[in-house]
Amino acid sequence: KQEVTQIPAALSVPEGENLVLNCSFTDSAIYNLQWFRQDPGKGLTSLLLIQSSQREQTSGRLNASLDKSSGRSTLYIAASQPGDSATYLCAVPNTDKLIFGTGTRLQVFP
Amino acid sequence: KAGVTQTPRYLIKTRGQQVTLSCSPISGHRSVSWYQQTPGQGLQFLFEYFSETQRNKGNFPGRFSGRQFSNSRSEMNVSTLELGDSALYLCASSLENRGHDEQYFGPGTRLTVT
Numbered sequence: 001k002q003e004v005t006q007i008p009a010a011l012s013v014p015e016g017e018n019l020v021l022n023c024s025f026t027d028s029a030i031y032n033l034q035w036f037r038q039d040p041g042k043g044l045t046s047l048l049l050i051q052s053s054q055r056e057q058t059s060g061r062l063n064a065s066l067d068k069s070s071g072r073s074t075l076y077i078a079a080s081q082p083g084d085s086a087t088y089l090c091a092v093p094n095t096d097k098l099i100f101g102t103g104t105r106l107q108v109f110p
Numbered sequence: 111k112a113g114v115t116q117t118p119r120y121l122i123k124t125r126g127q128q129v130t131l132s133c134s135p136i137s138g139h140r141s142v143s144w145y146q147q148t149p150g151q152g153l154q155f156l157f158e159y160f161s162e163t164q165r166n167k168g169n170f171p172g173r174f175s176g177r178q179f180s181n182s183r184s185e186m187n188v189s190t191l192e193l194g195d196s197a198l199y200l201c202a203s204s205l206e207n208r209g210h211d212e213q214y215f216g217p218g219t220r221l222t223v224t
Binding site: 031032034036041042043044045046049089091093094095096097098100102103 | 114116141143145152153155158160165166168198200202207208209210212213214215216217218220
């Protein structure tokens with residue numbers, strides 16, 4: 001049974017820091033891994049999708065890596081800003097559904 | 111291209127009532143999935159529809175049901191509401207799903223049961 005874990009559960013940093021959020025999954029037979037952002041009370045915004053054949057995916061200040069063999073993905077946020085404050089979720093597909101991690105709640109203060 | 115839309119955005123209902131939520135996927139997407147999000151349980155899968163057929167169902171009681179129309183729009187229904195049904199209900203759309211496609215989520219419907 002696929003299980004997805006995210007650490008840390010919460011993170012509070014000053015503006016400008018580079019951050020690494022971690023995502024671990026127990027079953028390495030995945031097609032892809034998706035990172036999402038969720039603002040309080042809102043829906044999920046897709047940030048990056050990494051296919052199983054890829055090692056990295058970049059979008060602006062975000063870079064996600066995937067190591068299937070070790071069951072890990074990291075989301076790197078460069079030069080963090082207060083607007084990055086949100087909960088970040090990773091998810092892996094299991095047939096027709098996504099299995100989500102519990103999320104990392106990020107606060108970036110000025 | 112318009113994103114996933116969900117209506118209504120907020121609902122307040124009383125225990126025992128029923129409710130219907132609507133989701134319109136991105137144009138061209140044929141798969142619609144529904145999730146329930148609560149502080150205690152996180153995001154839990156409800157069901158997934160493709161071409162008007164339910165392909166997968168999560169571990170929820172029969173009070174939770176859904177359907178998909180020929181234009182890919184989907185509705186979910188919860189009957190005999192309980193306090194524990196208070197949650198953010200999210201729908202997601204993708205081209206065909208089956209674990210290959212990027213999922214796009216709507217803004218959610220916040221349901222409060224009193």
